[in-house]
Amino acid sequence: MSHLDNIPSTPGKFKMDKSPYIHRLRWHSSLTKLTFWSLVILGSILIFFFRSPSSSPLPSDHSRRSLSTYDWGGPAWEKRVRSSARVRSRNGISVLVTGAAGFVGTHVSVALKRRGDGVLGLDNFNNYYDQSLKRARQALLERTGVFVVEGDINDSALLKKLFEVVPFTHVMHLAAQAGVRYAMENPSSYVHSNIAGLVSLLEVCKSANPQPSIVWASSSSVYGLNTKVPFSEKDRTDQPASLYAATKKAGEEIAHTYNHIYGLSLTGLRFFTVYGPWGRPDMAYFFFTRDILKGKSIPIFEGADHGTVARDFTYIDDIVKGCLAALDTAEKSTGSGGKKKGPAQLRVFNLGNTSPVPVSDLVSILEKLLKMKAKRNIMKLPRNGDVQFTHANISLAQRELGYKPTTDLQTGLKKFVRWYMNYYSQGKKAAG
Numbered sequence: 001m002s003h004l005d006n007i008p009s010t011p012g013k014f015k016m017d018k019s020p021y022i023h024r025l026r027w028h029s030s031l032t033k034l035t036f037w038s039l040v041i042l043g044s045i046l047i048f049f050f051r052s053p054s055s056s057p058l059p060s061d062h063s064r065r066s067l068s069t070y071d072w073g074g075p076a077w078e079k080r081v082r083s084s085a086r087v088r089s090r091n092g093i094s095v096l097v098t099g100a101a102g103f104v105g106t107h108v109s110v111a112l113k114r115r116g117d118g119v120l121g122l123d124n125f126n127n128y129y130d131q132s133l134k135r136a137r138q139a140l141l142e143r144t145g146v147f148v149v150e151g152d153i154n155d156s157a158l159l160k161k162l163f164e165v166v167p168f169t170h171v172m173h174l175a176a177q178a179g180v181r182y183a184m185e186n187p188s189s190y191v192h193s194n195i196a197g198l199v200s201l202l203e204v205c206k207s208a209n210p211q212p213s214i215v216w217a218s219s220s221s222v223y224g225l226n227t228k229v230p231f232s233e234k235d236r237t238d239q240p241a242s243l244y245a246a247t248k249k250a251g252e253e254i255a256h257t258y259n260h261i262y263g264l265s266l267t268g269l270r271f272f273t274v275y276g277p278w279g280r281p282d283m284a285y286f287f288f289t290r291d292i293l294k295g296k297s298i299p300i301f302e303g304a305d306h307g308t309v310a311r312d313f314t315y316i317d318d319i320v321k322g323c324l325a326a327l328d329t330a331e332k333s334t335g336s337g338g339k340k341k342g343p344a345q346l347r348v349f350n351l352g353n354t355s356p357v358p359v360s361d362l363v364s365i366l367e368k369l370l371k372m373k374a375k376r377n378i379m380k381l382p383r384n385g386d387v388q389f390t391h392a393n394i395s396l397a398q399r400e401l402g403y404k405p406t407t408d409l410q411t412g413l414k415k416f417v418r419w420y421m422n423y424y425s426q427g428k429k430a431a432g
């Protein structure tokens with residue numbers, strides 16, 4: 001008889017015959033053996049519960065566990081949330097701004113607040129770049145009357161609570177893991193924020209009553225290896241060149257799904273290399289400024305055969321106008337109680353400047369403004385997600401949003417440099 005003969009042919013029908021039991025009774029006549037086997041079984045159970053990854057009822061992902069470290073809730077906290085989100089103008093809207101302590105988030109929140117809309121910020125203050133800059137933006141927001149709740153978009157309990165406290169009419173979703181090149185270093189942070197975080201937010205929005213209208217940040221990077229310029233919303237976006245771009249593209253498809261199933265009104269904005277005061281230190285114009293001032297060499301990328309690398313750099317104030325116009329023209333979501341009641345609006349717009357500038361020209365402008373020569377280190381465009389050229393066709397945004405950028409790179413950088421010199425002269429060290 002082979003050992004395979006003991007295996008039942010029908011699952012669930014295997015019945016242990018009595019012989020092992022009887023056999024064991026004989027064994028148990030020895031107390032030592034009983035104790036021994038009891039300990040073995042107990043030990044195995046303990047090892048199973050402590051070592052097996054699937055035995056834990058908690059998610060094993062670190063980022064999820066860290067969500068519980070944020071402190072929120074309580075009557076005083078709710079009061080602050082309500083007061084910040086209170087609409088103070090006729091026909092105003094109440095907006096939850098995610099990523100409020102980020103570059104675009106800060107500018108959009110201030111603009112909304114100033115015109116009398118209710119604004120509540122949400123930000124996880126992660127350490128992707130200098131956190132003190134995020135705290136300084138937060139201080140600016142507080143002075144404007146915007147409370148920034150500290151929390152993560154993956155924290156559904158927090159999101160649900162916020163919607164319980166305030167029936168937001170709109171969500172401006174700007175929280176994301178940004179940066180094209182960093183995606184090679186920390187891919188999971190892109191999935192966590194740009195995919196899981198987006199789904200977590202949309203899940204709560206779809207169940208909210210009333211459902212809010214959502215405007216969110218996509219990216220010019222979705223055009224990827226597309227060579228047809230200028231980039232139009234009708235062009236293909238199925239060849240992303242970085243994981244960052246892929247997660248933003250995934251976001252656009254996820255938006256389609258939530259619009260289709262639940263009647264959420266969704267508008268995606270494809271931002272083109274946004275720059276300006278209070279910007280992101282991981283972006284080229286920002287760290288070029290810092291390094292030129294320090295006398296450090298700066299890597300300037302060029303394409304094959306000395307090909308020009310250029311960007312459709314877009315000034316923050318123009319982007320803010322585009323964001324507000326998108327919020328103002330957003331139609332209401334049509335669902336309720338998690339159920340779609342009719343077709344809802346689904347839009348995507350390019351928000352660019354329509355005049356690409358070579359990166360080497362950006363450096364020349366900075367040299368003039370800083371009155372310092374840059375140490376240029378010309379390098380081959382790395383194959384880590386960068387594309388050679390971006391150029392927005394903005395006719396759709398012009399037609400539907402009245403979007404019309406007015407700031408050229410020279411003017412915008414002048415404002416950035418003024419802010420930079422002022423900000424970092426006040427004892428704040430430019431993060432290295």
Ligand SMILES: O=C(O)[C@H]1O[C@H](OP(=O)(O)OP(=O)(O)OC[C@H]2O[C@@H](n3ccc(=O)[nH]c3=O)[C@H](O)[C@@H]2O)[C@H](O)[C@@H](O)[C@@H]1O
Nearest residue numbers: 178179180219220221271272273283284299300301359386
């Ligand atoms: O438009 C967008 O969708 C994207 O714009 C920027 O991405 P990118 O255009 O690559 O901006 P930077 O990293 O500031 O680079 C600007 C230009 O400088 C070049 N560069 C960058 C870094 C460097 O060391 N040297 C250099 O020449 C890049 O190739 C690029 O042409 C943002 O970082 C993204 O988050 C955003 O989504």
